[in-house]
Amino acid sequence: MWRSLARRGERDVLHGSFGGMFHSEALPGALPRRQNSPQHPSYGLYPELVSGSAFTVPRAKNRYSWLYRIRPSVQHAPYHGSDYELMAHKTWLSPPFQHPFPPVQLRFTPAPMSSGDFVDGTVTLAANGSPAAQDGCAANAYAMSQSMSSKRRFLRVADADLLILPQEGVLELRTELGDLQVEPWELAVVPRGLAFQVNLGQQASSARGYFLENFGDHFVLPELGPIGISGGLAHARHFLAPQARYEELDGDFELVSKFMGSLYSSRLRHSPLDVVAWYGCHVPCKYDMRLFMAINTVTYDHPDPSIGAVLSSYTTSPGLANVDFVIFPPRWLPAEGTFRPPWFHRNCMSEFMGLLTGTYDAKPDSFLPGAASIHNRYVPHGPDAAAVKKGTELDGMQPERYSGTLAFMWETRLVWHPSRYALASLSEEGYPSAWQSVEKRFDATETPPLQQPYGFPPTR
Numbered sequence: 001m002w003r004s005l006a007r008r009g010e011r012d013v014l015h016g017s018f019g020g021m022f023h024s025e026a027l028p029g030a031l032p033r034r035q036n037s038p039q040h041p042s043y044g045l046y047p048e049l050v051s052g053s054a055f056t057v058p059r060a061k062n063r064y065s066w067l068y069r070i071r072p073s074v075q076h077a078p079y080h081g082s083d084y085e086l087m088a089h090k091t092w093l094s095p096p097f098q099h100p101f102p103p104v105q106l107r108f109t110p111a112p113m114s115s116g117d118f119v120d121g122t123v124t125l126a127a128n129g130s131p132a133a134q135d136g137c138a139a140n141a142y143a144m145s146q147s148m149s150s151k152r153r154f155l156r157v158a159d160a161d162l163l164i165l166p167q168e169g170v171l172e173l174r175t176e177l178g179d180l181q182v183e184p185w186e187l188a189v190v191p192r193g194l195a196f197q198v199n200l201g202q203q204a205s206s207a208r209g210y211f212l213e214n215f216g217d218h219f220v221l222p223e224l225g226p227i228g229i230s231g232g233l234a235h236a237r238h239f240l241a242p243q244a245r246y247e248e249l250d251g252d253f254e255l256v257s258k259f260m261g262s263l264y265s266s267r268l269r270h271s272p273l274d275v276v277a278w279y280g281c282h283v284p285c286k287y288d289m290r291l292f293m294a295i296n297t298v299t300y301d302h303p304d305p306s307i308g309a310v311l312s313s314y315t316t317s318p319g320l321a322n323v324d325f326v327i328f329p330p331r332w333l334p335a336e337g338t339f340r341p342p343w344f345h346r347n348c349m350s351e352f353m354g355l356l357t358g359t360y361d362a363k364p365d366s367f368l369p370g371a372a373s374i375h376n377r378y379v380p381h382g383p384d385a386a387a388v389k390k391g392t393e394l395d396g397m398q399p400e401r402y403s404g405t406l407a408f409m410w411e412t413r414l415v416w417h418p419s420r421y422a423l424a425s426l427s428e429e430g431y432p433s434a435w436q437s438v439e440k441r442f443d444a445t446e447t448p449p450l451q452q453p454y455g456f457p458p459t460r
């Protein structure tokens with residue numbers, strides 16, 4: 001088993017390919033080698049299938065896992081539907097939202113630290129589409145100072161795959177298929193329908209970050225076109241899956257289910273993390289974003305941000321994403337004679353941005369880690385006044401290293417609808433004025449420098 005990328009102290013992880021087929025067993029021979037549903041499974045385990053896609057979708061999009069567990073998941077207690085209690089949650093919210101909001105630039109301050117766990121400390125900042133229609137997504141922040149394990153609590157989200165981005169504090173992600181330690185600079189994906197628990201890892205007394213609920217098509221590695229697939233952007237082999245690991249624990253546990261946009265609490269009489277072996281491609285995974293092979297111009301001009309796509313959830317329309325997850329990692333900016341920060345633009349897609357660490361070149365002084373901005377369909381935005389000044393004054397022939405930074409964008413087909421809570425409690429009122437001091441510099445009397453026939457670049 002390859003273990004080279006596993007961190008010290010971390011349990012074994014499996015290398016393979018994103019969306020590929022993995023096999024793992026915590027006891028020798030627990031995984032049936034020839035069939036899925038033997039009459040007498042090893043160790044008296046029960047086979048259980050979890051599908052991530054309709055059985056009949058094309059192979060390339062098919063996701064499922066076979067689990068071999070101590071007890072079938074159907075054996076939950078209590079035994080009446082009425083015992084699933086609707087959980088009121090003031091800040092973890094699901095679309096569709098109905099309240100109106102203006103087509104203006106929005107920015108939100110970091111979510112307040114909660115005294116609770118991942119579930120308690122989730123704040124939905126914006127969302128679109130609907131879990132019922134399995135379309136769109138929700139952008140959330142989490143701020144937690146308790147492990148779910150201290151409440152004997154598990155979570156199962158039927159509506160969405162989760163893309164978790166830790167900003168501060170290592171997370172111990174325990175899932176039915178095994179455990180992953182996930183630290184800042186890494187991402188984790190938990191596919192829909194699997195039970196899991198988010199705990200504080202490695203001496204963290206609190207943790208915060210962002211997470212996306214993707215109601216639409218499962219994430220895939222983006223198509224690479226002329227970039228070619230052998231090494232560009234995020235590489236399939238760098239996605240790590242957990243090894244099977246089980247606990248045989250009877251007791252009183254809580255299962256929080258997210259279903260059709262609502263949270264329900266129910267009781268379990270045993271830990272759901274009792275899967276002894278599994279195989280499949282509907283699998284949690286993590287990826288170290290420091291391994292991202294960033295592409296950038298080596299001549300001139302600022303490329304489209306799609307060059308930073310790590311994962312995409314596509315629609316049936318070619319190239320159109322339900323959501324693209326794009327990063328702006330540490331990189332060289334060598335573009336010659338070019339204004340290097342992002343341009344001014346109005347976009348048909350809608351942009352949610354967060355900052356995991358460092359600074360972001362379009363807002364060098366004012367965008368803080370943990371904050372979030374939204375620039376919706378055709379809302380004008382771009383470099384703020386400080387970025388315009390820096391980008392204009394910089395020596396345009398010297399490459400520049402952009403270090404220690406990790407901003408990201410969730411770019412969606414549907415407009416980001418900010419939650420009432422975010423608008424009322426986290427909104428940064430003066431944000432649209434960030435552009436007011438961009439100077440008018442028009443001078444009709446200027447004699448423009450002689451340009452090459454096709455403008456820049458010079459033919460040297």
Ligand SMILES: O=C(O)Cc1cc(O)ccc1O
Pocket residue numbers: 303304305341342343345347351362375381382409
């Ligand atoms: O608006 C933003 O800051 C995100 C963004 C970055 C970029 O490099 C190009 C386009 C874009 O929307």
Ligand SMILES: [Fe+2]
Pocket residue numbers: 345347351375381382
């Ligand atoms: Fe943008």
